[in-house]
Amino acid sequence: MSDSPILLWFRRDLRLADNPALTAASETGRPVIPVFIHDEVVEGQGAAPKWRLGLGIGAFAEALDGIGSRLTLRRGAALQVLRDLVEETGAGAVYWSRLYDPRAIARDEAVKSALRDEGMKAESFNAHLMFEPWQVETQKGEYYKVYSPFWRAVKDRDVAAPLKRIESLAAPENWPVSERLDDWEMGAAMRRGAKIVRPHVCVGENAAADRLAAFIEIRVTDYKRKRDFPAAEATSRLSENLTYGEISPRTIWHSGQRALQEGKAGAEHFLKELVWREFAYHLIYHTPHITKDSWRQEWQDFPWRGDGELAEAWRRGRTGVPFVDAAMREMYVTGTMHNRARMIVASYLTKHLLTDWRVGQKWFEDCLIDWDPASNAMGWQWVAGSGPDAAPYFRVFNPETQAEKFDPESAYLDRWIAEGRDDPHEDALSYFKAVPESWGLAPEEGYPDPVVGLAEGRKRALAAYEDVRK
DNA sequence: TTTTGAGTTGTTCGA
DNA sequence: GTCGAACAACTCAAA
Numbered sequence: 001m002s003d004s005p006i007l008l009w010f011r012r013d014l015r016l017a018d019n020p021a022l023t024a025a026s027e028t029g030r031p032v033i034p035v036f037i038h039d040e041v042v043e044g045q046g047a048a049p050k051w052r053l054g055l056g057i058g059a060f061a062e063a064l065d066g067i068g069s070r071l072t073l074r075r076g077a078a079l080q081v082l083r084d085l086v087e088e089t090g091a092g093a094v095y096w097s098r099l100y101d102p103r104a105i106a107r108d109e110a111v112k113s114a115l116r117d118e119g120m121k122a123e124s125f126n127a128h129l130m131f132e133p134w135q136v137e138t139q140k141g142e143y144y145k146v147y148s149p150f151w152r153a154v155k156d157r158d159v160a161a162p163l164k165r166i167e168s169l170a171a172p173e174n175w176p177v178s179e180r181l182d183d184w185e186m187g188a189a190m191r192r193g194a195k196i197v198r199p200h201v202c203v204g205e206n207a208a209a210d211r212l213a214a215f216i217e218i219r220v221t222d223y224k225r226k227r228d229f230p231a232a233e234a235t236s237r238l239s240e241n242l243t244y245g246e247i248s249p250r251t252i253w254h255s256g257q258r259a260l261q262e263g264k265a266g267a268e269h270f271l272k273e274l275v276w277r278e279f280a281y282h283l284i285y286h287t288p289h290i291t292k293d294s295w296r297q298e299w300q301d302f303p304w305r306g307d308g309e310l311a312e313a314w315r316r317g318r319t320g321v322p323f324v325d326a327a328m329r330e331m332y333v334t335g336t337m338h339n340r341a342r343m344i345v346a347s348y349l350t351k352h353l354l355t356d357w358r359v360g361q362k363w364f365e366d367c368l369i370d371w372d373p374a375s376n377a378m379g380w381q382w383v384a385g386s387g388p389d390a391a392p393y394f395r396v397f398n399p400e401t402q403a404e405k406f407d408p409e410s411a412y413l414d415r416w417i418a419e420g421r422d423d424p425h426e427d428a429l430s431y432f433k434a435v436p437e438s439w440g441l442a443p444e445e446g447y448p449d450p451v452v453g454l455a456e457g458r459k460r461a462l463a464a465y466e467d468v469r470k
Numbered sequence: 471t472t473t474t475g476a477g478t479t480g481t482t483c484g485a
Numbered sequence: 486g487t488c489g490a491a492c493a494a495c496t497c498a499a500a
Contacts, residue, residue, distance in 0.1 A: 149499080
């Protein structure tokens, strides 16, 4: 038992550096068997995140090969797979990094108690967050419901320095049999050609570290000024890597803190964004219904429209509102969307089209390579008005005004809208190659008329929101 | 217990 | 073109 192998169950912590579970396992000196389990919690993901996860697993398997270890892949219910592996390898312990969304918590609690009942050591670690949701509380001992006080509560806390990259792992006498990643067909649901999206993703721990370094070196100074401009390439784009744990939040935190100390202007705004992610996890942990139901009880009965033609126009980037359509196409082709654009398309769907925020949430889950259950639940409800720290009811984004303010040169629209342009941008054309033929889209078809007038939509939204208030 | 100040990201209208 | 006010009222968090 004392020298029995440890199963290291990887999930969204696909990295060798600053991985507490991995470090703890390594320090025992016992053989470590890295495992990734493809279970229903993975199965429930949308097309793009699942495809992107497959790329992440592939890169991480290579990284493990590089240090003389290997990643064992198995399909099935997590508990059963772990039991099988214990049986096959004689492992005496299972380590993993905690997750915080309700589905994962339910699964992990069941796994932990079952394994312990069966005499196994089962330990979870924190690799995903800087501040555990239960370690931040108000003076009254409650969780935070507003971002600013949350920020003030954590901003001066000490965050432990990142752990060193693991350079070698003791191998077991025999490796368990692994399935082949290709057989998992992680990209099978990608209706948009994976070939179209592939050039826009940035996979793996090394790439993530390079991305961070480049951001801190070049862009953080102008972050405050430029981050709101979707055509500016002023953001870090690290959400993609954070999602799969290819970089740790505290690695980013410490880089940001160093930049702050060096007097780089945008550093504090950057750190605040990282803490927004923490806040989203704080909320999803304390109020897990945020992923499915109105966070505010009084919004439960808001007469949202369900899915339908309007939502379909929104999904297809054919609302007739250039900024909205540009953003939806950006997401379809690249798997990401600029933050400001996310707010605008969400506001348009929930307010101008009065459509249920869950319709939008679901489409984002299908399309975003940085899909994150906590950030998205919080973000959608924030825009819809049903969430914590919510926008005042009268805050309805006007996509035209926003375009004038944040895309004054029209660079974003030019990049993503092909119709009616003499020499359309390559990315704008790639959208038409990416969409399913069944959508029947072609750039020469012409640009659609607006599905609803902006002024009319705004008026209608304000009236509906007025009603719910009473 | 009560009070106080504040609350990510907006738009429109009229001066 | 620019600027301030109005658009509501309520909840949150700390003093």
